[in-house]
Amino acid sequence: MSALRGLLVKETFHILRDRRTLLVLLALPVVQVVLFGYAIRTDVNSVRLAIVDPSPDAVTMNLRNRFAGTGVFEVVADVRRLADVEPLFQTGAAQVALVFDETFAEDVRRGGTAHLQVITDATDPNSGGLLQAYTQALIDDYRRSLTPPASRIVIVPQVQMRFNPTRASSNLFVPGLMAFVLTIVSALMTAISLTREKETGTMEALLVSPLRPWEIIVGKVTPYLVIGFVGALGILVEARLVFGVPTRGSVMLLLAEVLLYILVSLSFGVLVSARTSSQRVAMMAAMLTTMLPNILLSGFIFPLESMPQPLQIMSNIVAGRWFVTILRSIMLKGAGIELLWRETLILGVMAAVLLVASTRSLRERLDL
Amino acid sequence: MSAAAIAVRDLTRTFGTFTAVNHVSFEVHPGEVFGFLGANGAGKTTAIRMLTGLLAPTSGSAVVAGYDVARDTDALKQVIGYMSQRFSLYEDLTPRENVRLYGGIYGLSLGEIRTRSDQMMERLGLQAVAKRRVSELPFGWRQKLAFSIALLHEPRVVFLDEPTSGVDPVTRRQFWELIYEAASRGITVLVTTHYMDEAEYCDRLSIMVDGRIGAIGTTQSLKREFDVATIDDLFVKLVRPGASVPSAGAPA
Numbered sequence: 001m002s003a004l005r006g007l008l009v010k011e012t013f014h015i016l017r018d019r020r021t022l023l024v025l026l027a028l029p030v031v032q033v034v035l036f037g038y039a040i041r042t043d044v045n046s047v048r049l050a051i052v053d054p055s056p057d058a059v060t061m062n063l064r065n066r067f068a069g070t071g072v073f074e075v076v077a078d079v080r081r082l083a084d085v086e087p088l089f090q091t092g093a094a095q096v097a098l099v100f101d102e103t104f105a106e107d108v109r110r111g112g113t114a115h116l117q118v119i120t121d122a123t124d125p126n127s128g129g130l131l132q133a134y135t136q137a138l139i140d141d142y143r144r145s146l147t148p149p150a151s152r153i154v155i156v157p158q159v160q161m162r163f164n165p166t167r168a169s170s171n172l173f174v175p176g177l178m179a180f181v182l183t184i185v186s187a188l189m190t191a192i193s194l195t196r197e198k199e200t201g202t203m204e205a206l207l208v209s210p211l212r213p214w215e216i217i218v219g220k221v222t223p224y225l226v227i228g229f230v231g232a233l234g235i236l237v238e239a240r241l242v243f244g245v246p247t248r249g250s251v252m253l254l255l256a257e258v259l260l261y262i263l264v265s266l267s268f269g270v271l272v273s274a275r276t277s278s279q280r281v282a283m284m285a286a287m288l289t290t291m292l293p294n295i296l297l298s299g300f301i302f303p304l305e306s307m308p309q310p311l312q313i314m315s316n317i318v319a320g321r322w323f324v325t326i327l328r329s330i331m332l333k334g335a336g337i338e339l340l341w342r343e344t345l346i347l348g349v350m351a352a353v354l355l356v357a358s359t360r361s362l363r364e365r366l367d368l
Numbered sequence: 369m370s371a372a373a374i375a376v377r378d379l380t381r382t383f384g385t386f387t388a389v390n391h392v393s394f395e396v397h398p399g400e401v402f403g404f405l406g407a408n409g410a411g412k413t414t415a416i417r418m419l420t421g422l423l424a425p426t427s428g429s430a431v432v433a434g435y436d437v438a439r440d441t442d443a444l445k446q447v448i449g450y451m452s453q454r455f456s457l458y459e460d461l462t463p464r465e466n467v468r469l470y471g472g473i474y475g476l477s478l479g480e481i482r483t484r485s486d487q488m489m490e491r492l493g494l495q496a497v498a499k500r501r502v503s504e505l506p507f508g509w510r511q512k513l514a515f516s517i518a519l520l521h522e523p524r525v526v527f528l529d530e531p532t533s534g535v536d537p538v539t540r541r542q543f544w545e546l547i548y549e550a551a552s553r554g555i556t557v558l559v560t561t562h563y564m565d566e567a568e569y570c571d572r573l574s575i576m577v578d579g580r581i582g583a584i585g586t587t588q589s590l591k592r593e594f595d596v597a598t599i600d601d602l603f604v605k606l607v608r609p610g611a612s613v614p615s616a617g618a619p620a
Contacts, residue, residue, distance in 0.1 A: 006472025010458065010465070017460045017501075201454025208420050208450040209473045210442065 003211055007219030011193075015223055022227070025189060029231040030238055032181045033174075047131060050077040050085045050094035059105035063116075063142050067098065070138065085119070095121045096131050108146070174245045175327035176300030178235050179320045182258070183265045183290045185231060189224045190269030191286035195279045213362035217355060220273075221266050228262035239331075248334030257330065257340070260347050261323045265290070267354035268319070274361040294320040322346050373398045373525050373556035374419065378428035381414050388414040390579035391428065396558060396572075398524075401551050403573030404560040405599075407607045410576040412560050413453070416527050419558070420450050433524040433556075446474070449523035453530045457514050459503035463494050466502060466517060474521035488516050508539030515546055519555065526550065528559040532566065544569055564600040573599070575606050582606040 015022055049067060053060050067073045076094055079085060088094035101107065101115035108114045116139065120132045194216075197203040206216055236254070239245040247254060269286055276282040295301060297311065298320035304312055315321045322343040329335035337344065374396035381389040389411045396402040406412045417423035419432055421441040430437045435444040450456075457466050464485055471481035489495045492512055494505075502510055511531055518526055528547075532540045544566070551557055551571075559570070567573050567587065574584040583590055583606060587599055596602045 002477075003473045003475060006469045009472075010461065010469045013461055013465060014458070200459070201452050202456055202458055204422070204452040204454070205450065205456035205470075206473075207422055208445065208448070208452075209470070210445040210475070211473055 003209075004215050004219060007211070007215065008222055011219055011223040014193075015227065025185065025227055026231055026234070029181045029185050030234040032185075033177055033235050033238055034242065047073045047134075048076045048093060048095045049073040050079070050088050050097040051075060052079055052082050052085055052097060052099040054080050054100065054102045055105065057105035059108050060100050063139070064098070066138060066142055072134070089119070089121055096135055098135070173301075174239050174243045175331055176298060176324045178232075178239060179261070179298060179323045179327060180294045180300055181235065182228065182232055182262060182323075183294050183320050184287070186224070186228045186262050186265035187269035187272065187286045187290045188283060189227065190220060190266045191272045191276075191282040192279050193220050193224070194270060194273035195276055195282040198277055199279060207362075213359045214355075216362060217270055217274075217358050220270055221263070221355075224266050225259070225262060228266060229259055232258045232262060245331055247331050249330035249336060253337055253340075254327075254330045257323070257326050257344065257347075260344065260351065261319065261326075264319045264323075264347050264351045264354065267351050267358065271354050271358040271361065274358045293318045297321060298324050300324055319347060319350050371398070372396060372431075373400070373433060374402075374558065375431045376415075376419070376428075377430070379415065379418060379425055379430050380427045381411075381418060381423065382426045387579050389418070392576075392579075392581055393428075394574055394581060394584055396525075396556055398556050399551050399554045400571045401547060401557045401559065401569070403567045403570030404558055404576070405567055405573055405603065406560075406576030410607075411579040412576055413529060415576070416529055416558070416560065420448060420527055421445060446521070447524045449518035449521070449526035451514050451518040451526070451528045451531050453533075455510065455514065457502050457510060457517065460501055462499050462501055463489065463505070463513055464498050466513070467520065470517050470520055476521060484520060488513075488520075492516060508535045508543075511535055512539070512543060512546060515543065519550055523555065525556040525558065528557065530560050530562065533562060540566070564598065564603060567599045567603075575603060577606050 051064060053064070064075075068075060073096070077085065077088055082099055085094060085097045085099075089097070097117075097119040099117035099119065101117075104114050104116060118132070118135050118139070120135070194203070197206065233255075236247075236258070240247065268290070272286045272289070273282050276285055293315075297304070297315040297318045299315070300320065304315055304321065307315070326340050326343050326347075329340055372395040374394075376395070377393050379389055379392045380387065392411075392415060404412055404416070414423065418425050419430055419437055421437050421444050424438055432444060433447045435441075435447070437444060458469070461469065467485040467488060468481055471484065476484070489498050492509070494509065494513065497505060497509075502513070505513070515528070515531060518528075532543055535543065540563070547557055547559065547569075559566075561567060570587070572584070572586050573590070575582045583594065583602065585593065590599070590602055591597070594602050594605060596605060
């Protein structure tokens with residue numbers, strides 16, 4: 001075992017001495033999640049709001065002030081007729097329109113059914129959905145604040161999603177993003193590590209030594225497992241603090257699953273590394289084989305249920321697909337292992353298969 | 369001849385239709401410094417890869433330090449040392465850390481590693497730079513260190529694949545002193561080189577031509593046998609049969 005320990009120490013030194021790479025490895029996941037997160041979320045800040053108020057009044061002003069008071073909305077237009085906001089949407093000048101019914105104030109005072117229409121530009125389903133939800137929450141707040149509580153006021157927001165009537169929620173999105181970033185960073189780390197030794201020539205020295213192929217593989221994967229895990233912790237904290245994604249299930253289970261998934265990704269990287277001969281090729285191969293499947297087939301952006309059958313079948317071999325399900329279930333639904341054992345088992349089997357395959361390809365290179 | 373340190377019989381390796389090593393047979397005695405010469409692509413590296421258990425022979429056999437290279441690979445690896453053509457140390461580790469790594473890989477105890485590491489730093493005059501990274505050392509020093517590390521676990525046979533290419537003449541001489549020192553301790557050395565003056569340092573040598581052994585023997589016997597003045601001439605004569613080579617008797 002002292003051989004393996006020596007290897008582990010060596011790998012750790014490699015990592016610690018290459019400060020710049022270490023920094024990149026640790027910061028990359030966190031930064032990527034922020035960048036991607038905001039890029040896709042277009043963020044509920046300075047939302048361009050158009051107001052259509054045919055009969056301005058203290059009641060409508062109250063609600064309008066609530067929107068203005070959040071600091072999130074920026075009123076770009078205040079018009080009387082619905083037809084006037086149409087061009088604003090087409091040019092992108094407005095993202096959300098609040099359309100008061102002509103009799104809105106009157107209806108509220110009477111305690112009748114008041115009509116308020118909310119129009120959202122949902123060209124980007126993620127931001128569209130988010131704006132929609134946010135606006136609705138504000139209106140709900142307003143409705144609840146109306147006194148007396150006995151009042152039977154019902155505001156019916158007539159939701160009209162422009163340009164794209166489907167919508168996706170951001171809570172669903174962040175876990176998918178975490179899986180995506182973890183996969184790529186992990187796979188890249190190990191993909192480079194073996195090929196680097198092949199390029200410098202130290203690989204031959206290891207192969208000639210009494211080290212067994214599995215020891216070389218374990219020596220490669222273990223230190224990166226620690227780094228990957230630290231990076232993942234960063235992402236989890238970020239998901240909570242920056243994006244407000246809750247963790248409703250067991251944190252321990254979540255961490256264990258994260259560790260398992262990093263192992264799968266690292267093992268994949270090692271396999272790529274064992275089968276390629278230069279760092280550049282290994283990096284390209286790892287990028288291509290993790291990036292596209294994880295964007296397209298993990299359910300991260302595009303819902304798997306709406307895909308054609310063959311793609312759904314193909315998605316089964318994308319580890320990220322199972323991990324996204326696990327993450328969403330634990331974080332959003334509070335699911336426990338009893339509901340996730342199948343996905344967990346699949347990831348476990350994937351890790352085992354990948355590690356065995358990497359060990360075998362190392363042995364094949366020995367040509368014994 | 370089970371006493372031979374290396375006994376190779378009809379060793380052959382093909383890659384597809386290409387025969388890299390073609391029915392090669394030779395023996396190396398214990399404690400001998402055996403030169404392994406040949407033009408690029410003559411099959412030297414393939415032969416060494418087979419002798420070190422990195423590559424399986426297509427046919428024929430090779431026994432190194434008493435172990436069959438195709439069957440007893442695990443045992444073989446404990447008793448051989450190898451210094452590849454390319455640099456085999458980790459440049460981002462210090463000399464001592466490299467020693468510790470390879471010591472651990474070859475199953476030395478921490479105590480042994482420390483003792484041998486101290487001895488090695490002293491012998492190579494590396495105490496002052498023992499805590500610097502290998503990448504900061506001059507190339508010649510690194511090669512000497514790499515050689516010493518290849519000997520760390522006291523192998524019975526050590527394979528050196530062009531250990532001195534790119535090394536200055538003074539360091540090369542020091543390097544050969546290390547080789548002789550190892551041989552005097554009974555370690556068998558098989559060394560490939562491109563420098564013909566180095567070939568003359570070897571006890572015996574073989575010259576590979578197109579996957580076969582074109583000549584084998586001591587430098588003296590080879591010069592006599594092929595009627596050449598230097599090993600350089602012999603090399604050219606074997607590798608390029610058409611080229612005109614002055615014979616030993618002819619005026620230079």
